Amino acid sequence: MHYTGTIWRPPYEASSLIIEATAGCTHHRCKFCTLYDDLPFKFRPSPLEDIEADLLEAQTWYHDPLRKAEERLFELDKADVSRVFLAGANPFGLKTHHLLKIAALVRTYFPQCQSIGCFARVTDITTKADEELADLARAGFNGLTIGIETGDDEALAFMDKGYAAKDIVEQCARLSAANISYAFFYLVGISGSERGIKGARATAEICNRTHPWLIGANMLTVYKSSQLYTEIQAGSWCEAREVEKYEEVKELVSHLGIPVEFAMLGASNPVMLHGHLPEQREQLLATLDAVITDIGEERLRHYRTNLKHL
Numbered sequence: 001m002h003y004t005g006t007i008w009r010p011p012y013e014a015s016s017l018i019i020e021a022t023a024g025c026t027h028h029r030c031k032f033c034t035l036y037d038d039l040p041f042k043f044r045p046s047p048l049e050d051i052e053a054d055l056l057e058a059q060t061w062y063h064d065p066l067r068k069a070e071e072r073l074f075e076l077d078k079a080d081v082s083r084v085f086l087a088g089a090n091p092f093g094l095k096t097h098h099l100l101k102i103a104a105l106v107r108t109y110f111p112q113c114q115s116i117g118c119f120a121r122v123t124d125i126t127t128k129a130d131e132e133l134a135d136l137a138r139a140g141f142n143g144l145t146i147g148i149e150t151g152d153d154e155a156l157a158f159m160d161k162g163y164a165a166k167d168i169v170e171q172c173a174r175l176s177a178a179n180i181s182y183a184f185f186y187l188v189g190i191s192g193s194e195r196g197i198k199g200a201r202a203t204a205e206i207c208n209r210t211h212p213w214l215i216g217a218n219m220l221t222v223y224k225s226s227q228l229y230t231e232i233q234a235g236s237w238c239e240a241r242e243v244e245k246y247e248e249v250k251e252l253v254s255h256l257g258i259p260v261e262f263a264m265l266g267a268s269n270p271v272m273l274h275g276h277l278p279e280q281r282e283q284l285l286a287t288l289d290a291v292i293t294d295i296g297e298e299r300l301r302h303y304r305t306n307l308k309h310l
């Protein structure tokens with residue numbers, strides 16, 4: 001398989017067939033981000049020949065009769081691929097005609113495949129016309145994961161995310177109109193010390209005007225190679241305490257008024273959490289309270305400073 005560097009995927013894409021469509025990120029400017037530091041270039045779309053070769057290789061694996069027998073023996077359900085996840089920071093930033101060619105290849109090798117997902121930046125949607133989004137939906141694109149990070153405009157601008165909170169609402173409305181569903185990633189701590197509550201309220205406000213099926217919260221972990229670390233050293237930004245980050249999550253969970261899955265499942269979270277809102281709001285808040293009182297700042301910070309890799 002043509003995999004380049006570390007391959008990142010959301011936890012809920014664990015059973016999807018992962019095909020690399022791009023390597024690196026078209027934006028590559030967010031101050032906290034170190035995800036693609038291991039690549040010797042900023043961004044590279046995968047050649048269609050590489051994608052086709054990977055689909056062919058995967059098809060061999062899935063359609064191997066001996067493998068099938070092994071699956072029956074162990075009662076594994078890998079008879080076919082129902083979902084493909086395109087790897088890369090933001091494959092949705094590829095031109096529509098290129099994405100449609102990838103979808104056609106997926107259909108050729110895995111006719112049973114029901115949907116194709118990938119990470120998308122808000123600005124990747126902006127550059128596509130409504131008709132293009134509709135074409136992509138018809139081709140199977142659905143369940144995008146968008147790292148909105150926050151609805152706090154000040155934090156978005158400081159971190160150089162390249163869009164404002166209102167863009168999230170506008171572009172997600174266009175996705176919904178095209179019948180493309182999406183999940184959000186929220187970055188806990190992005191608003192900085194003593195601004196988390198404000199950031200959480202602004203984010204809840206944005207989320208309440210959109211329709212994500214899931215909000216996945218990840219906690220800010222500052223690595224020395226990031227631009228944010230330099231800002232902290234220069235005294236121009238101050239990181240929130242760990243307990244403060246959990247107070248921020250509580251504020252978000254309390255203010256979300258839409259039906260949505262809420263999850264904290266990535267490695268940046270010292271405690272894994274998952275529940276459906278609004279039904280499980282009280283259980284989620286009770287667990288968050290328990291993390292604050294029973295684990296406390298020192299042990300949470302110990303986890304953060306010893307987290308070598310996200």
Ligand code: SF4
Pocket residue numbers: 025026027028029030033034035089121147
């Ligand atoms: S858009 Fe995502 S992958 Fe790209 S630099 Fe920002 S956080 Fe990193």
